[in-house]
Amino acid sequence: MPIQPVLLWSDFFIWLLVAAGVGAAWWSARQPLLAAAWGRVGHNRVGVAAATLLAAFALVGLLDSLHYRPQLPAKAGASPGEKINYSVEVLSLLDGLLTPLRTRVEKTYSEPLATRAYAKEMMEVRQEDGSLRTLRDYPRLRFGGAALGADEVRAPADIAGRALRALLAGVVGWLALCALVSGRLARKVGVPRREGWRRVWHGETTFAWNALLAALGVIVALLAVLVGLGGEYHVFGTDKVGQDVLYQVLKSVRTALVIGLVTTLVTLPLAVFLGIVAGYFRGWIDDLIQYLYTTLNSIPGVLLIAAAVLMMQVAIDTHPQWFATAAERADLRLLALCFILGLTSWTGLARLLRGEALKLRELEYVQAAQAFGVSDLRILSRHLLPNLMHIVIIALVMDFSGLVLAEAVLSYVGIGVDPTMISFGTMINNARMELGREPAVWWSLTAAFVFMFVLVLAANLLADAVRDAFDPRMA
Amino acid sequence: MLAYIVRRLLYAIPILIGVNLLTFALFFVVNTPDDMARMQLGVKRVTPEAIQKWKAERGYDKPLFVNGKAGGVGVVTETIFFEKSARMFAGDFGRAEDGRDIAREIRARMVPSLAIALPTFVLGLFVTVSFALLLAFFRATALDFWGVVLCVAMMSISGLFYIIGGQYLFAKIFRLVPISGFGGGLDAMRFLLLPVLIGVVSGIGSSTRWYRTIFLEEINKDYVRTARAKGLKETAVMFGHVLRNALIPILTGVVVVIPLLFMGSLLTESFFGIPGLGSYTIDAINAQDFAVVRAMVFIGSVLYIVGLILTDISYTLVDPRIRFN
Numbered sequence: 001m002p003i004q005p006v007l008l009w010s011d012f013f014i015w016l017l018v019a020a021g022v023g024a025a026w027w028s029a030r031q032p033l034l035a036a037a038w039g040r041v042g043h044n045r046v047g048v049a050a051a052t053l054l055a056a057f058a059l060v061g062l063l064d065s066l067h068y069r070p071q072l073p074a075k076a077g078a079s080p081g082e083k084i085n086y087s088v089e090v091l092s093l094l095d096g097l098l099t100p101l102r103t104r105v106e107k108t109y110s111e112p113l114a115t116r117a118y119a120k121e122m123m124e125v126r127q128e129d130g131s132l133r134t135l136r137d138y139p140r141l142r143f144g145g146a147a148l149g150a151d152e153v154r155a156p157a158d159i160a161g162r163a164l165r166a167l168l169a170g171v172v173g174w175l176a177l178c179a180l181v182s183g184r185l186a187r188k189v190g191v192p193r194r195e196g197w198r199r200v201w202h203g204e205t206t207f208a209w210n211a212l213l214a215a216l217g218v219i220v221a222l223l224a225v226l227v228g229l230g231g232e233y234h235v236f237g238t239d240k241v242g243q244d245v246l247y248q249v250l251k252s253v254r255t256a257l258v259i260g261l262v263t264t265l266v267t268l269p270l271a272v273f274l275g276i277v278a279g280y281f282r283g284w285i286d287d288l289i290q291y292l293y294t295t296l297n298s299i300p301g302v303l304l305i306a307a308a309v310l311m312m313q314v315a316i317d318t319h320p321q322w323f324a325t326a327a328e329r330a331d332l333r334l335l336a337l338c339f340i341l342g343l344t345s346w347t348g349l350a351r352l353l354r355g356e357a358l359k360l361r362e363l364e365y366v367q368a369a370q371a372f373g374v375s376d377l378r379i380l381s382r383h384l385l386p387n388l389m390h391i392v393i394i395a396l397v398m399d400f401s402g403l404v405l406a407e408a409v410l411s412y413v414g415i416g417v418d419p420t421m422i423s424f425g426t427m428i429n430n431a432r433m434e435l436g437r438e439p440a441v442w443w444s445l446t447a448a449f450v451f452m453f454v455l456v457l458a459a460n461l462l463a464d465a466v467r468d469a470f471d472p473r474m475a
Numbered sequence: 476m477l478a479y480i481v482r483r484l485l486y487a488i489p490i491l492i493g494v495n496l497l498t499f500a501l502f503f504v505v506n507t508p509d510d511m512a513r514m515q516l517g518v519k520r521v522t523p524e525a526i527q528k529w530k531a532e533r534g535y536d537k538p539l540f541v542n543g544k545a546g547g548v549g550v551v552t553e554t555i556f557f558e559k560s561a562r563m564f565a566g567d568f569g570r571a572e573d574g575r576d577i578a579r580e581i582r583a584r585m586v587p588s589l590a591i592a593l594p595t596f597v598l599g600l601f602v603t604v605s606f607a608l609l610l611a612f613f614r615a616t617a618l619d620f621w622g623v624v625l626c627v628a629m630m631s632i633s634g635l636f637y638i639i640g641g642q643y644l645f646a647k648i649f650r651l652v653p654i655s656g657f658g659g660g661l662d663a664m665r666f667l668l669l670p671v672l673i674g675v676v677s678g679i680g681s682s683t684r685w686y687r688t689i690f691l692e693e694i695n696k697d698y699v700r701t702a703r704a705k706g707l708k709e710t711a712v713m714f715g716h717v718l719r720n721a722l723i724p725i726l727t728g729v730v731v732v733i734p735l736l737f738m739g740s741l742l743t744e745s746f747f748g749i750p751g752l753g754s755y756t757i758d759a760i761n762a763q764d765f766a767v768v769r770a771m772v773f774i775g776s777v778l779y780i781v782g783l784i785l786t787d788i789s790y791t792l793v794d795p796r797i798r799f800n
Contacts, residue, residue, distance in 0.1 A: 295490050295494055299494055299776045300775040303768070307768055311506050405634070412761055413742075414757075426634075456632075
């Protein structure tokens with residue numbers, strides 16, 4: 001099917017960040033100190049496992065950042081030369097992959113793996129003698145377990161069978177991958193394959209391959225089960241409007257990643273530039289920058305964000321002509337939120353960098369550079385910045401988890417992402433009353449909780465590993 | 476000492492003016508009052524007369540900074556800036572959309588906010604410091620390791636889930652406390668129990684880890700080694716030396732949030748239906764009541780600056796190495 005690619009602004013920034021990340025990796029591989037520090041991260045088993053999990057999340061987010069508009073089916077009897085029409089709905093590659101999850105919408109709530117709906121309904125059933133009888137019962141789901149037909153009692157066996165088959169396939173694939181990795185490692189150092197296998201699993205490699213493979217094993221196993229069951233059942237149930245919860249949590253990942261990463265595009269230049277300049281030049285420049293960040297800092301974060309977002313809403317609502325599609329509006333609102341979060345959260349890092357720059361500028365090598373007549377700009381970029389890099393990297397990874405958590409709270413308060421955009425915050429917001437129902441609808445919240453917890457936990461663990469590796473005081 | 480405090484107070488003035496100008500720019504320059512009127516009245520069917528009326532009712536029909544038409548002092552005073560922003564310094568916040576006086580509302584709502592925030596703060600501090608001390612005492616053992624793991628896991632859970640889960644568990648399943656609401660006098664205790672408990676628990680993760688690092692930094696210092704070399708017991712070292720000295724950075728670190736306790740907590744108050752300042756702010760945000768949000772921003776910054784000054788003073792009080800200059 002021909003498609004029309006769409007580049008949303010947030011896609012652009014995401015891919016810009018990917019390019020920057022690749023560039024930074026290439027650059028730091030050539031810096032002996034940074035390479036050594038990253039090597040220490042690679043030796044940290046918890047860090048590697050966390051990074052693997054994050055990479056899986058990132059993959060979901062990246063797949064969800066390639067957008068297109070599918071072609072509408074041509075009208076019957078249209079001539080071949082007619083203009084092709086594209087849908088106004090903007091889809092992503094992930095949406096395309098998850099078409100079964102996206103399109104198989106039930107009427108309303110249904111429990112995970114259920115074949116019948118959550119609430120009873122009045123139904124008309126045709127009796128054997130041909131008469132109609134009305135009764136109240138749980139209606140059969142349109143898609144959940146549809147392949148079983150009327151043979152619903154087989155559902156548990158069917159679910160177990162599908163899960164086991166998928167799991168088996170996953171484990172076999174994973175074992176093959178393990179053998180491949182350990183075989184390559186063995187060939188590289190010139191030992192037998194069996195010895196390579198042993199070294200990997202006894203943690204005798206410099207890079208923690210065992211952690212990577214173990215984390216990958218967990219991911220592959222879960223993914224296999226989800227793929228095996230997802231086509232036929234609603235693995236995490238459906239929400240109020242009958243949408244698959246698994247689809248929603250997967251879509252939330254991108255929003256969280258955009259908030260956590262794109263924000264740093266705003267924070268970083270501001271914090272690094274202003275912080276270093278203030279610490280290096282001192283005097284009135286320092287006073288001015290300090291005044292700026294003390295003022296910004298003295299407004300409680302949530303309130304400043306609330307005020308800015310309210311104003312953004314006014315601007316968006318009074319200028320509907322700015323946006324061609326709803327997806328574009330939601331996307332720009334997401335970016336504006338990143339921008340606002342960035343503008344309000346650079347102060348901490350700037351203060352840290354200023355303090356460090358104040359210390360560094362008194363050191364001999366900076367004074368020597370000054371005595372040689374090296375220009376200020378050059379001293380800043382060649383002598384101060386590389387020696388502050390570890391603080392920047394640590395702050396970057398530490399901020400990520402905080403931003404992901406902040407998005408949920410802000411969306412709950414109503415000053416977060418667009419209500420039509422799927423995110424952890426909007427999921428929680430929509431589901432917050434569901435536990436109060438009788439019987440409680442627990443699956444939406446639980447799915448959001450588990451995914452968010454794993455994402456933030458992995459980010460926190462990686463942040464710890466990075467801090468341990470980069471902070472000179474820890475070594 | 477007095478001169479020092481006066482100097483700190485004077486330093487706060489330009490910051491408050493900065494905050495005031497910033498919020499003014501955010502609320503009146505980024506979007507004109509016309510935009511706000513259109514938003515409030517509904518974008519579609521809005522006549523210029525309706526906008527004029529809306530603006531006149533709220534006093535937004537005046538010029539921003541300079542009123543050329545008014546004579547005398549009126550050139551400056553009969554402007555949006557003077558009436559809406561400058562008067563906040565005098566504690567006059569104007570009226571909310573529902574016509575009530577904001578300053579009075581704030582005074583009334585401070586009490587429930589404090590009733591939750593203060594016990595949460597005190598109890599939380601006590602619990603986290605004790606827990607961190609325990610971990611530091613058993614440092615590099617299994618207890619320490621799993622304690623830190625627990626902290627990292629706890630800080631990876633969104634505050635929303637603590638509240639939702641806590642309400643579900645204690646109010647719906649066990650029916651120990653009411654789900655939400657607030658009452659006066661001793662009756663309030665029933666309503667406060669759960670929010671305070673949740674507030675304490677949700678803060679354990681990050682604070683404990685932070686205090687543990689402070690304790691561990693202190694433990695590696697020379698005077699602690701000297702104390703051990705003198706033959707003091709480990710408990711004596713921990714409570715007599717490490718705890719006392721580590722309390723300096725901990726206490727000075729928390730002093731800054733004490734004034735902000737007046738503001739209450741947005742999430743807790745809105746979930747538990749407590750008529751405090753936090754829920755007031757949330758309601759204002761949802762109703763797009765700009766006057767209330769503006770007032771809360773201003774009060775929040777004043778309280779933060781008070782906190783900063785208190786922090787500086789407490790530093791000089793507890794740490795004799797710091798001088799007043």
